[in-house]
Amino acid sequence: MKNLLQKILEKKNKALLKLLMPSYEDLWHLHNVLFDFFLPYEGEDPKIISSIKQSKKTQYEQLLINEPVKWILVLISKPKRLLRSGWINIYYKYVEKTKPPYSEIKPSVKKLEEFFEESKKYSLLQMSYNEKLRFINILTSSNINFYRRIGSSLRVYYIVNAYKGEVGRLITDIGEYKKDAFIADPKIKIPEFKSNLQYDQKFNEIQGDLDYIVVGTGPSGCLVASELHKNGKKVAILESGSFFIPGTFDGRAGLDFYEDKGFRTTMDGGVFVLNGSAVGGGATVNVDMAFEPSLNTIRSRFDLWHEQGYIDSDFWTHEDLQESHTKVLSRLKTRQVEPEEVNLHNNILKEGAELHGLNASYYRLNTYKKGESPYSRTDKKGPVEHYILQPMQDHNNPLTLIPNAEVLNIKMNKGRAMGVNFKVRYPEDYSGIIKDPFGLNLPQNKTISLKAKNIIIAGGNLGTSSLLKSSGFKNDMIGKGFVMHPFMLVLGLFDKKIDNHIGTQSSIYIGDYLTSNHRLPKVDFLLESASARPEIGAMLIPGSPKQVLKIIEKYRHIGGFGVLLIEEMQKTNRIEKSKDSVPEIFYSLSDNDISRFRFGVAEAIKIMFKGGAKKVIIPSFENLCGNPDSDTGFNILDRIEEADKAVENLKFRPNETMLFAAHMMSGAKLSKDPKKGCIDQDYKLYGTENVFVVDSSVFPSSVGANPMETIYTTSQIFVDSHLNKKKQKKEPFKTVSNE
Incomplete structure (x- = not known):
């Protein structure tokens, strides 16, 4: 909302x-x-x-x-x-x-x-x-x-x-499922953290020598901060969300660790924008679907950016991506879903798609295998444990984390960043939240300054675009032309119990509709399994409250998967900042997007029926079939033959059809041409000496699939290149005489 x-x-x-x-x-x-x-x-x-x-x-x-x-x-x-x-x-x-x-x-x-x-x-x-x-x-x-x-x-x-x-x-009737998801596990040990930084109350500033401030703790921020620390750099990392030790909670179990509790939307209310709000960012709350950059659909996006003149032919090459991705995998250790993990819920998509003539693919996931998780609350891995938890415990040169820190702006002096101003917000109210891990005793809601030689922004597409704007940078490309993969669910009602809440949450996807040849007309969408807790399931069901209750009482018989659209880049889609510093997301679908999305929903309905559904529910209040004033049958289909006709008038009108998005990208495009982007091939903001951007906002357009693993990979490319250039500056090349 x-x-x-x-x-x-x-x-x-x-x-x-x-x-x-x-x-x-x-x-x-x-x-x-x-x-x-x-x-x-x-x-x-x-x-x-x-x-x-x-x-x-x-x-x-x-x-x-x-x-x-x-x-x-x-x-x-x-x-x-x-x-x-x-x-x-x-x-x-x-x-x-x-x-x-x-x-x-x-x-x-x-x-x-x-x-x-x-x-x-x-x-x-x-x-x-x-x-x-x-x-x-x-x-x-x-x-x-x-x-x-x-x-x-x-x-x-x-x-x-x-x-x-x-x-x-x-x-x-799902029993005690996830009842303890946000009750902190008392067995999780809290390490001892100690910082070399100190807060000066008189001047409202943090004192200490820093080489880098990293803003944001998602995949990119955690990776870059960790690699800089490993190379002896003095680093502080700031995050607007709260901090808990991995395993303390299950971040996937509710909307608690999303921005605005999951109710952040575009300005017209048309799309729920699901951004993580915790240390670890989106990778703390997502399902950890890992699409490798070597997939044809993703490789083709990099080829397209070469062709379009965004990047040089020797930048972000397939070899670069492969080498960096190998380094990332050595940390993440993603795993291939095993066939026996496919529960009844995911099997709907698998069987339905295969009967529809499509190929079902198994996800790679960044989770522990069943029975191997060291945690009682979750099987989830995340960037905190992979990258920053150990450096935070280095007492000689600690990586200092400041959670609940809303960065207000970057302080500039003649093109050079001097540091940042931030405020400490109230943390989430859970017993497992560590409010002040390094004992800095920072006051809340007071502007505090922090200095460093370099600033690296990894706040996610929305956070990064907002921060660049609030810092007064005038580049017209900031926040403009972003994409975010709008997602629409289709629900099926089955005679048998599906129990979508039990087992591996997502194991199957359909990639047949993705495009790898961008010269041909493209459909370009994924079909992805998606489960939903009772309250989200109820929200998705159209019709009267009595219709919602009647269907949600059969929750254990409901299955769902969705259409994830790889939408076109439009310059009218942009991020602004209001006078009171609230991020504003202006977004709409193009006519071509709507046409492709409509086809995707029709295909999903057919696959749902072929997967065994007796009825298919379209989560929309657009009048597609049935009577909205009745208590039964509104936007519920009984036969596969009804699919095409039901969606032919689907307009995806804001607040009438439910759309979600969790993959914001391209708000601070990287381009060798300043007219096409605002970040150069050193990941540096044009017009500055030492402000770098490393997250999903640097992609010139969509990467063509869930972007998490590609974000890790391009961040690894940045930090390796950046450190190498720093080393070359420090140790200039010397010619060797043959005499």
Whole structure:
């Protein structure tokens, strides 16, 4: 959910919200009505009833500190407010930052007016279940995104919070699965950390000699920091997320370690952007699908960048990639999924695809084999244990980690970076979080400076683009033309139990639709297995709350996989920074993207049926089939023959069709031509002497698959080349005389 009306009137925002907010009592009544509407449980199980009661109370307490949700409740607490053009114009001006769709506003408002006139109800407290359903559906299916955003945000917020935790486990009958995922494992030993840096309270600066500051602890940041440390460099690494020792939690088990708790979206709310927010970055929370750079589809992207003139023919060669990837594998030790690991859930995609004439491939994963994990909570590996945990324990030259550090800007002087300014944020509230591993005793929410000879940015595409902008760099290419592999799920309902939550989470993918010859017309998408916890499964199911409950009660019979689109690069897709330093993601699909995506969804539906599904569910509120005002059958297909017709009108409208993205790339493109990018072939920001970028943002376009392993590889290329050049500068070449 994206900060609805959060940016209104800037400093007057909170005062206005307080003025318009319903009383505590009225807000509680409204919350109760919405919670009961979105979770219409009518059973008699005392455990479920008790759990729902507690969940309702907990969610209300969270609501009281959630400004975006409170703005939405301000509007729907008096629904007539939705008819006022002023609110609509404010939304488009301050939230989407686009021109209002004037031709659509009047008919959309009229449709809502007619509902009020017909029902004679002007409060959700007075409406019956059917009237509330009709009201929400008018919003969700509106031709103006202002209404769709409100309807979708309400639905997502209440359904996710209603079905998560114990309520979801009880309703879906999955037992205690992942109950302890965020209860710290007491057996995990906390090492002793000691830094050579010290905080000077008088000057609000950290004192100490540093060769490098690395901003970000994802795959690129951890690798580069580790390699620099191994070569004797003095390094500090800053991360906006919280820190826990690997194995303490299972970072994949919930949305807790994502930015905005998984609710960060594009400016129009059309895509949920899933960025990790913990030490380890996205590799702490992802499923660790490892696509090697030697795959044809990835190799072809590097060939394409050579042809397009982004990079020289002797840069990022296949030989470079192979050599660096070998070094990466020596650390990561990724493994090939074994056939016996393919659970019933992944077997849906395997069998369905093979019956559809396609080839199923086994993932490589950066996880431990079954029974080999040293942890009780997880089988996951990550960049923290691979790269930085040991250097952090080097008492002679420690790699100093500062978690919960939001870097505000890079301090520059005549083209040379002098250091960074940052603030320490409040860490996540879990017993296993290490708030201050090196005992620096930094104050929270106070600007602190840190100096170093070089700055390396590895904040991920969004973080890096935002930091470069907030630091005042004027290059027009920063944040422009990024890609992020939008992903849409398709769900199947089966007669037998699938139990998507048990076993290896993802083991099968279909790569037949990927392109390696870019001169030919391309389809360019992957089909990837994807499981979802009960609350996410409930969020994906279209239709009325009763339809959602009816289907989610059969959770153990649901399977799913998705279409991951390799989209076209568009210059209109960009990252900006608001006046109050909030990252803004402007993104849309091209017409060609929509056409290819639509074909991919149709193929996925057919494969799901061939994999044994009795019904296929399309996670969209676009009116593709069925009646949204009924409690059964909306956007649910019974026959494979319905697939093409069902998706022919699929438009992927924001807040009506659910899309996700976790692979942001290309916001700070590397190019030998400054007109095409902002990073040179030394990974250095044009116009600076010592600011380097090493993460996914440097790719000129999509790498053609899940990018994690390619990020590791190109980061290894950087650090090897960078250190070699530093060495050559220090030890200049001397000619040898033959005399």
